Amino acid sequence: MTQQNRGRNVVVIGTQWGDEGKGKVVDWLTDHAAAVARFQGGHNAGHTLVIKGKKTALQLIPSGVMRDGVACYIGNGVVVDPSHLLSEIERLEAAGVDVRSRLFISESCPLILPFHVEVDRAREALRESSGAGKIGTTGKGIGPAYEDKVARRALRVQDLKHPERFAKKLHELLELHNFVLQGYLKGQPLEFQPIFDHAMKVAEQLRPMLADVGVRIDQTNLEGGNVLFEGAQGTLLDIDHGTYPYVTSSNCVAGNAAAGSGVGPDKLHYILGITKAYTTRVGSGPFPTELPIDAPGTVGHHLSTVGQERGTVTGRARRCGWLDAAALKRSILINGVSGLCITKLDVLDGLQEIKMCVGYELDGRRIDILPLDADEIVACKPVYETFPGWSDSTAGLTQWDHLPLNARRYLERVQECIGAPIDMVSTGPDREDTILLRHPYKA
Numbered sequence: 001m002t003q004q005n006r007g008r009n010v011v012v013i014g015t016q017w018g019d020e021g022k023g024k025v026v027d028w029l030t031d032h033a034a035a036v037a038r039f040q041g042g043h044n045a046g047h048t049l050v051i052k053g054k055k056t057a058l059q060l061i062p063s064g065v066m067r068d069g070v071a072c073y074i075g076n077g078v079v080v081d082p083s084h085l086l087s088e089i090e091r092l093e094a095a096g097v098d099v100r101s102r103l104f105i106s107e108s109c110p111l112i113l114p115f116h117v118e119v120d121r122a123r124e125a126l127r128e129s130s131g132a133g134k135i136g137t138t139g140k141g142i143g144p145a146y147e148d149k150v151a152r153r154a155l156r157v158q159d160l161k162h163p164e165r166f167a168k169k170l171h172e173l174l175e176l177h178n179f180v181l182q183g184y185l186k187g188q189p190l191e192f193q194p195i196f197d198h199a200m201k202v203a204e205q206l207r208p209m210l211a212d213v214g215v216r217i218d219q220t221n222l223e224g225g226n227v228l229f230e231g232a233q234g235t236l237l238d239i240d241h242g243t244y245p246y247v248t249s250s251n252c253v254a255g256n257a258a259a260g261s262g263v264g265p266d267k268l269h270y271i272l273g274i275t276k277a278y279t280t281r282v283g284s285g286p287f288p289t290e291l292p293i294d295a296p297g298t299v300g301h302h303l304s305t306v307g308q309e310r311g312t313v314t315g316r317a318r319r320c321g322w323l324d325a326a327a328l329k330r331s332i333l334i335n336g337v338s339g340l341c342i343t344k345l346d347v348l349d350g351l352q353e354i355k356m357c358v359g360y361e362l363d364g365r366r367i368d369i370l371p372l373d374a375d376e377i378v379a380c381k382p383v384y385e386t387f388p389g390w391s392d393s394t395a396g397l398t399q400w401d402h403l404p405l406n407a408r409r410y411l412e413r414v415q416e417c418i419g420a421p422i423d424m425v426s427t428g429p430d431r432e433d434t435i436l437l438r439h440p441y442k443a
């Protein structure tokens, strides 16, 4: 096969604090993909797909699973809760989706086990009671599992193949976590046997799906198949580049698509940044353009209710605010975004005026990019540009020219401010509600 006939790969990442609508876009793009790979995060992610009016919520399994024949890879950068994975597989199967024949899980994924969940929740409770303030985690054990990975003591998917090795490592890890749970977090210790027995039962079911994901992605490309890398969370929740410490515990940025799935960065051909037409955030942490959401008749209430801004995983109300171009600038820089997909534009329909933050005032200075220090972000006062709104509905539109003039003007200014082209606009939750300006697989 010549270089030219090799498959092309697109990376889809969130440019804000997650929940940008990546799932829908990934699902739409799988039309052109032979495989979809997750490369970071775990079941803290929540993707809601609407296909022919029917809603499906996915957390760990790549969104490609909703297209027949598309292979789904869970790369080494993902933390896997084996019980959760199995129940997600069973739930999809009950809905008639074939999963096991096309789901491949990297052997190198660190496992999330019950004590990680306990530690996550007990630590949040301690932060709250001590006045340090919660991070607002999803309580799924994500942070503690990544800590074990980096400390080089994690149990990994491959350990499920070796019961004796698994038992030995589990004993050691449980001892450590029970020590922390009891001594520091004032919680209850967990018992070895139920964790071990359950893990072995799940292991039997997962074993046929274990794979060398990096090699499979390479092979898919060699055979001419395109791969889609599906990011979870968003750039501003990235462990290094986000609003630390109010972040998740993995790198959510595009560069990690390579390290988190076992291929080289030369395999990342086009980076699609997903950007909601306004901003939302779940959990704690700074959010310069945040608006109050509770009072009916306010913009915040409009965004929250019309946008149905409630977390897929935890059901928490999302915080809402105007689009922040200065924060997006940081995202574009870190991810090397090739093009943007603007989502949920229709939520802005009917607003009299629309604002976009184009920079901040900080200590009497004007800055045009989100600072790196969370305390400085808290002190930032947004500088806004104001645009006239539009009354016509944009819901379900599929042509750029059919958008109201004011909507086009707003979007044109967005791309000008953040320095990346808008290649797609999503105008509703269904696959068909999409305006395409430049196809990521043909760019």
Ligand code: IMP
Residues within 6 Å of the ligand: 017, 018, 019, 044, 045, 046, 135, 136, 137, 138, 139, 140, 141, 142, 143, 232, 233, 237, 246, 247, 248, 249, 282, 283, 284
């Ligand atoms: P964790 O990932 O559960 O440790 O949570 C850390 C932070 O990331 C919290 O503020 C969560 O609300 C946020 N977070 C984690 N996953 C998602 C997601 O998929 N969408 C939006 N926020 C998320």
